[in-house]
Amino acid sequence: METPTLFICLYFICLSVFGLSTAADTFSSGQSMKDGESLVSSDQSFELGFFSPGNSKNRYIGIWYKISPGRVVWVANRENPLTDSHGVLAFGHDGDLVLFNQSNSVIWSSNFSRVLKNPVAQLLDTGNLVLRENYSLNSDEYSWQSFDHPSDTQLPGMKLGWDLKIGLERHLTSWKSMDDPSPGDYIYRLNIQGLPQFELISLGSGKKYRTGTWDGIQFSAVPMVLHALTKLVFFNGDDEKFFSYEAIKSEYSASIFTLNHSGIIQFYTASKRSNAWNLAYSPNDPCDSYSTCGANGICRSSRASICNCLKGFVPKSPEEWNLLNWSGGCTRRIPINCPKEDGFLKLAKVKIPDLLEFWLNESMSLEECQAECLKNCSCTAYANSDVNGGGSGCILWFGNLIDIKEYEEDNYGQTLHIRLPISELGNFANQCLFL
Incomplete structure (x- = not known):
């Protein structure tokens, strides 16, 4: 031997x-x-x-x-x-x-x-x-x-996500530095708890960015430029859930989606003529940063002061809020009247809150979803889980609403229904559903 x-x-x-x-x-x-x-x-x-x-x-x-x-x-x-x-x-x-x-x-x-x-x-x-x-x-x-x-880069045709049959997760991990490709401090991965969404996670401080949940058509935070340059594919099956893309612009000889060592997501293309890499997209909207406006706040990048409390809410710390420190978020002006009658404020074209404390039923109608929310005094908001065909499915949120962004573009975001006491809803009658 x-x-x-x-x-x-x-x-x-x-x-x-x-x-x-x-x-x-x-x-x-x-x-x-x-x-x-x-x-x-x-x-x-x-x-x-x-x-x-x-x-x-x-x-x-x-x-x-x-x-x-x-x-x-x-x-x-x-x-x-x-x-x-x-x-x-x-x-x-x-x-x-x-x-x-x-x-x-x-x-x-x-x-x-x-x-x-x-x-x-x-x-x-x-x-x-x-x-x-x-x-x-x-x-x-x-x-x-x-x-x-994968290392830190997704190529055309490469899947990011989960093969649930064999328990395989494919995600991006940043380099430690430009000189050191060992695993760094950032991970970009598909979270499949509830509705799938991509999250950028700092190993030291938690979530830095999320795409918003898959709404049956798209991830709401994926910008139009990526739709113009690539064919985006998301497969949401029982055994496999993944995202991939294919380049559709013939003038580009190469493209990459990468997570750099500083924790920044970037999409590059290279021209056939010059072979130079061009940065086509990187999230640079302050509203893309996770929970910019704190709990129960809404981020609008078009405004001078990007953070506002949701209607019916006030800054938890007015002094800090006035100094543009929004991390403390907002709290209800008036507690909800549960088990007395409440109503809902309709908020359109938003990245719906993160799924932290939630309940999901993908077969309910919106009316059934509303009724389900009213049964539980801890339910603070509801929305359809899928926007196809006028909307279907039900998400309920409990507790604070985190990381809401409003979009200016049409066909972006979803409609969120926020629970408020009747006395508050009278101030916003044209946007409310009274019960």
């Missing part, structure tokens, strides 16, 4: 004999890729190889657009860098893709459970690095793929 040491020595002798051919998009068992060698996708769009980010001398395996080597879109060993240029990417004895250092220690592995008898690694034209059996080279049957393990 061979000892592990003898096996490794023989293994690397084989690798040194069967190197990587120039400009290939695949390599197979018995081949290897050394520092200075690379895989290139068949259409010359993407390259996989060794790189050092920024001013760092550490070495990593990554994927980048070939037109822009500095634009790295995926990193394999982001938590365990090589300290020299003697790394080797090869197949392990069970078919895993493995990165070895100079002392033959495993630095990174694809680490999948299925054993491959005749494995092949291929860099696809989409920028997806896939592993599969050699006989399935022309199929979409992958044993492992880099698209299932």
Whole structure:
């Protein structure tokens, strides 16, 4: 029986004999890729190889657009860098893709459970690095793929979200710095509790941004420019919930959706003529910051003072509010009269509150939703969960209403019904539903 040491020595002798051919998009068992060698996708769009980010001398395996080597879109060993240029990417004895250092220690592995008898690694034209059996080279049957393990970047065709059948979550994690691709302080992920919505989370201070819930047509905070440049796809099934996009503008040769090391979401495109990266979108509206106006406040970016209390509410701390410190939020001017009769104030074209304390029924009508809210004295607002076909489904909120933004554009946002005592509703009769 061979000892592990003898096996490794023989293994690397084989690798040194069967190197990587120039400009290939695949390599197979018995081949290897050394520092200075690379895989290139068949259409010359993407390259996989060794790189050092920024001013760092550490070495990593990554994927980048070939037109822009500095634009790295995926990193394999982001938590365990090589300290020299003697790394080797090869197949392990069970078919895993493995990165070895100079002392033959495993630095990174694809680490999948299925054993491959005749494995092949291929860099696809989409920028997806896939592993599969050699006989399935022309199929979409992958044993492992880099698209299932994003770094800080989403490419066209890549899914962000959940495969609930196997418990796989795909999310973006920022780099720690421009020189360090190890996982940083920010995560951009799909929250599927209740209605799906994307959230930008700071590991130190919680939510920084959210898209608003999926309303059956769109995420309300996704801007028109992204709809103009891309075909946005959201799949909301029982077994899988994910977001992806495809570029639709032929003049762009490349595009990326990325979460940078400072926690800023950005969408870039590159022109075929200049290959220069252009920032097409990044949230810069102060109302996009999470809970800018505090509890029971509403944010309107078109106003000089962007924060106001919802009607029927007053600043919890008038002194702080007057100093433009809105974090304390607002409180009811008059408590609701439950179990006596209350009514509802209609607020249109808004990003509905975050789903913190809520109840959801996706088959109710709006009238049934209203009646359900009135049954519970803790219910503070209600809305349809889906805007298709005039609206359907029911969301109830309990407690404070957090992170409401009003939109100026038509076809954005939803209608929220806020519970108020009858005495308050008399002041806003043209916007109210009396009960």
